[in-house]
Amino acid sequence: MAAAASSTSLKASPSPTIASWMRQRSLSTTFGVTAISFRRVEPRGRHFVVLSMDAKPTILVAEKLGEAGVKLLKDFANVDCSYNLSPEELCTKISLCDALIVRSGTKVSREVFESSGGRLKVVGRAGVGIDNVDLAAATEHGCLVVNAPTANTVAAAEHGIALLTAMARNIAQADASVKAGKWERSKYVGVSLVGKTLAVMGFGKVGTEVARRAKGLGMHVIAHDPYAPADRARAIGVELVSFDEAISSADFISLHMPLTPSTSKILNDENFAKMKKGVRIINVARGGVIDEEALVKALESGIVAQAALDVFTVEPPPKDSKLVQHVNVTATPHLGASTMEAQEGVAIEIAEAVVGALKGELAATAVNAPMVPSEVLTELKPFVSLAEKLGRLAVQLVAGGSGVKSVKVTYASARAPDDLDTRLLRAMITKGLIEPISSVFVNLVNADFTAKQRGLRITEERIVLDGSPESPLEFIQVQIANVESKFASAISDSGEIKVEGRVKDGIPHLTKVGSFEVDVSLEGSIILCRQVDQPGMIGKVGSILGEENVNVSFMSVGRIAPRKQAVMAIGVDEEPSKQSLKRIGEISSVEEFVYLNL
Numbered sequence: 001m002a003a004a005a006s007s008t009s010l011k012a013s014p015s016p017t018i019a020s021w022m023r024q025r026s027l028s029t030t031f032g033v034t035a036i037s038f039r040r041v042e043p044r045g046r047h048f049v050v051l052s053m054d055a056k057p058t059i060l061v062a063e064k065l066g067e068a069g070v071k072l073l074k075d076f077a078n079v080d081c082s083y084n085l086s087p088e089e090l091c092t093k094i095s096l097c098d099a100l101i102v103r104s105g106t107k108v109s110r111e112v113f114e115s116s117g118g119r120l121k122v123v124g125r126a127g128v129g130i131d132n133v134d135l136a137a138a139t140e141h142g143c144l145v146v147n148a149p150t151a152n153t154v155a156a157a158e159h160g161i162a163l164l165t166a167m168a169r170n171i172a173q174a175d176a177s178v179k180a181g182k183w184e185r186s187k188y189v190g191v192s193l194v195g196k197t198l199a200v201m202g203f204g205k206v207g208t209e210v211a212r213r214a215k216g217l218g219m220h221v222i223a224h225d226p227y228a229p230a231d232r233a234r235a236i237g238v239e240l241v242s243f244d245e246a247i248s249s250a251d252f253i254s255l256h257m258p259l260t261p262s263t264s265k266i267l268n269d270e271n272f273a274k275m276k277k278g279v280r281i282i283n284v285a286r287g288g289v290i291d292e293e294a295l296v297k298a299l300e301s302g303i304v305a306q307a308a309l310d311v312f313t314v315e316p317p318p319k320d321s322k323l324v325q326h327v328n329v330t331a332t333p334h335l336g337a338s339t340m341e342a343q344e345g346v347a348i349e350i351a352e353a354v355v356g357a358l359k360g361e362l363a364a365t366a367v368n369a370p371m372v373p374s375e376v377l378t379e380l381k382p383f384v385s386l387a388e389k390l391g392r393l394a395v396q397l398v399a400g401g402s403g404v405k406s407v408k409v410t411y412a413s414a415r416a417p418d419d420l421d422t423r424l425l426r427a428m429i430t431k432g433l434i435e436p437i438s439s440v441f442v443n444l445v446n447a448d449f450t451a452k453q454r455g456l457r458i459t460e461e462r463i464v465l466d467g468s469p470e471s472p473l474e475f476i477q478v479q480i481a482n483v484e485s486k487f488a489s490a491i492s493d494s495g496e497i498k499v500e501g502r503v504k505d506g507i508p509h510l511t512k513v514g515s516f517e518v519d520v521s522l523e524g525s526i527i528l529c530r531q532v533d534q535p536g537m538i539g540k541v542g543s544i545l546g547e548e549n550v551n552v553s554f555m556s557v558g559r560i561a562p563r564k565q566a567v568m569a570i571g572v573d574e575e576p577s578k579q580s581l582k583r584i585g586e587i588s589s590v591e592e593f594v595y596l597n598l
């Protein structure tokens with residue numbers, strides 16, 4: 001994102017002054033241009049992401065989900081709970097589904113998105129790790145992925161501690177031995193935890209909870225996490241150290257990082273060789289973060305005394321897995337999140353996220369889209385709508401064959417540059433720019449990807465205004481460079497197509513076209529006419545539209561000086577016929593005009 005902040009101050013923006021019934025007329029002078037406007041006040045609710053739909057959506061729940069979550073889903077949608085689907089069955093079913101909910105046992109591959117034929121709008125991962133979802137494919141298909149990141153944290157941490165203590169005292173092996181009729185007290189002598197060093201690898205939600213609990217057991221806890229803040233670690237008495245220091249000084253190593261290309265097989269031959277002889281490993285993260293063959297070798301050589309594993313590279317692991325069968329390995333079948341409490345919590349968390357996303361709300365737990373706090377969303381809501389409409393208007397002003405490659409968006413705000421999150425606005429401008437000229441469905445998820453794929457370069461610039469930052473934005477400007485316009489007046493003095501808009505009383509308005517100030521609410525559609533300013537023009541156009549019952553919602557004239565060239569913006573509720581548009585074009589003083597669909 002190219003963001004340059006410059007400083008400028010603006011005069012007060014024009015505001016409507018005379019209100020009557022459903023129309024308002026305003027006269028104002030800014031930058032020497034007069035704007036006269038008539039507006040019908042008709043606020044409308046808008047969705048941020050176009051995920052909403054008219055018919056009742058269908059949600060496929062492909063793995064067991066807590067009852068409370070299923071109920072929430074059923075209150076809103078048709079719910080198909082089909083477990084243990086083969087990849088082929090999933091691909092077949094998915095074309096009939098708007099949302100899919102999975103846990104860790106279902107691979108949501110590129111084929112799944114391709115098979116959905118564009119219908120799949122949300123994938124909900126009822127848990128944390130999203131390594132089983134092809135995020136790149138989801139994003140390319142404009143499919144939102146949400147997870148349930150908090151409800152199973154404690155369960156996973158408790159399971160980690162359970163594995164740690166069970167391993168140290170040989171609980172599983174001793175239990176099997178007693179059940180086999182043996183009484184092997186000297187065979188199952190364990191090791192103490194107090195005073196031992198535990199290295200927590202990945203100091204996120206689960207890692208932090210494990211560290212807290214391990215300290216309660218009297219362990220010395222260190223952690224490695226390249227992205228964790230040191231003060232959060234210090235606050236619970238944990239020292240953040242380098243990867244090498246963590247693995248080489250630990251008696252116990254507990255893994256809590258996500259499986260990503262950079263963490264894949266992070267415990268490998270080379271790193272096992274750096275560990276203290278007799279180290280013990282706990283893994284409740286993902287099997288793939290350990291090179292399992294290397295772990296078997298390390299167990300056999302005694303570098304690793306014991307391992308306690310909840311997760312495996314392939315789940316379930318093969319029956320003859322050397323790792324699982326190893327005498328010094330304690331294994332559980334991916335039970336980290338499996339407590340009654342966590343499963344109910346996760347089910348509710350994911351159901352709310354999926355239903356919210358299907359309703360068109362922005363999910364707070366989106367994995368492949370910006371997460372914007374709800375208070376910020378509320379503030380930005382009208383600007384989100386303004387952004388999309390400015391994009392739509394700007395691109396429709398481009399003459400055919402020009403090819404849109406370079407768009408500059410300017411945000412004018414009295415807020416500090418880091419106090420305005422423009423990702424949402426940029427995405428909606430992109431949506432507005434691309435959708436009218438293609439069959440691509442653009443949303444917050446795939447906006448940047450789609451722009452890049454089409455070679456559309458969007459740069460952003462901030463204008464920092466003086467004054468009190470009550471509103472997040474004063475105006476948004478969209479400029480398209482190096483194109484011809486089908487409405488020459490939309491070309492600014494600097495040669496780009498330029499449209500500018502503001503939010504007034506919660507409603508997006510178009511306030512500038514090229515160098516002309518106008519003021520027309522961005523609802524319905526718009527006709528822009530350039531004419532020689534003279535009395536009776538509004539009436540002439542209004543009566544042509546009135547003859548075919550096209551309702552005018554708003555009119556505004558921006559002119560350079562009285563009786564010189566002016567741009568008239570007319571908001572209409574219905575699309576005028578070609579004949580009416582032709583008649584408007586034939587009015588003698590009309591020099592050019594364009595009809596724009598919002």
Ligand SMILES: NC(=O)C1=CN([C@@H]2O[C@H](COP(=O)(O)OP(=O)(O)OC[C@H]3O[C@@H](n4cnc5c(N)ncnc54)[C@H](O)[C@@H]3O)[C@@H](O)[C@H]2O)C=CC1
Binds near residue numbers: 224227334
């Ligand atoms: N066994 C189970 O049933 C469960 C397993 N999990 C696994 O645990 C993982 C962690 O979960 P949360 O703590 O909730 O996620 P989180 O996102 O809160 O924490 C992950 C931490 O790992 C850190 N990290 C990333 N790359 C790293 C690297 N190369 N080295 C060290 N740290 C790195 C991140 O900075 C982050 O602080 C999940 O990704 C999931 O795979 C989570 C819940 C249940």
Ligand SMILES: O=C(O)C(=O)COP(=O)(O)O
Binds near residue numbers: 152
């Ligand atoms: O939340 C996670 O990352 C987990 O690993 C839990 O997986 P599960 O939902 O129990 O299949």
